Amino acid sequence: MTTRGLFITFEGGEGVGKSTALEYLQRYLGAAGIPVQVTREPGGTPLGEEIRQVLLSVRDSPVDPLAELLLMFAARSQHLTEKICPSLEQGIWVLCDRFTDASYAYQAGGRQLPMQWVQQLEELVQGDLHPDCTLLLDAPVETGIERARGRGELDRFEREQQAFFQRVRDTYLRLARESSGRYRLVDASQPLESVTSQLEEIGRDLVRCWSEESGT
Numbered sequence: 001m002t003t004r005g006l007f008i009t010f011e012g013g014e015g016v017g018k019s020t021a022l023e024y025l026q027r028y029l030g031a032a033g034i035p036v037q038v039t040r041e042p043g044g045t046p047l048g049e050e051i052r053q054v055l056l057s058v059r060d061s062p063v064d065p066l067a068e069l070l071l072m073f074a075a076r077s078q079h080l081t082e083k084i085c086p087s088l089e090q091g092i093w094v095l096c097d098r099f100t101d102a103s104y105a106y107q108a109g110g111r112q113l114p115m116q117w118v119q120q121l122e123e124l125v126q127g128d129l130h131p132d133c134t135l136l137l138d139a140p141v142e143t144g145i146e147r148a149r150g151r152g153e154l155d156r157f158e159r160e161q162q163a164f165f166q167r168v169r170d171t172y173l174r175l176a177r178e179s180s181g182r183y184r185l186v187d188a189s190q191p192l193e194s195v196t197s198q199l200e201e202i203g204r205d206l207v208r209c210w211s212e213e214s215g216t
Ligand SMILES: Nc1ncnc2c1ncn2[C@@H]1O[C@H](COP(=O)(O)OP(=O)(O)O)[C@@H](O)[C@H]1O
Pocket: 012, 013, 014, 015, 016, 017, 018, 019, 020, 021, 147, 148, 150, 151, 188, 189, 190, 191, 192, 195
């Protein structure tokens, strides 16, 4: 029987360095001989990427927060069925740039929708599938926004106010405090070399735990 792959998600505010961290861990795991599938949310499938376009494009009229939340979960449902679950079942590790914690942080925290709505959709769409490990890249809001600005044109979320991003960060930190050890907090305000050494330690722990569990 194939051992199920690990499901690892990368979370944090805008521009903190999630993609950079994901690429680093992808290389680290690849070098350790672990098969890895890299993906992102919203997106990850042809349908999901179309929904991403809808969600990120700048609009003249405001988007209803519940419509935004439902679109995130519509993309997520397709993503789980088409890509995430089949990969995990084949023993492939899935590294996902954002997942449901982002719905808690942005739609409940940022947009101030009830947490319970996110919880209900989480149960409906995921059942008992949850990430095995979530890397929370944390840095002051201004640091992330400055890094995101360096990438060019800002999307619909990146144009939000400072108070919105502060609520997002506070919600992520609260989730990490309240979670049952699933989170690994990474201090993303540090220079890249320091972030990299934090990631190397996490990569080493993950490979060790997985090898012990799978008896390899
Ligand atoms: N620790 C760091 N220190 C300085 N710059 C960084 C650091 N991590 C990432 N960056 C840079 O910040 C920008 C945003 O990083 P990225 O990984 O795309 O963030 P995210 O995926 O969280 O939006 C990129 O130009 C990246 O090279």
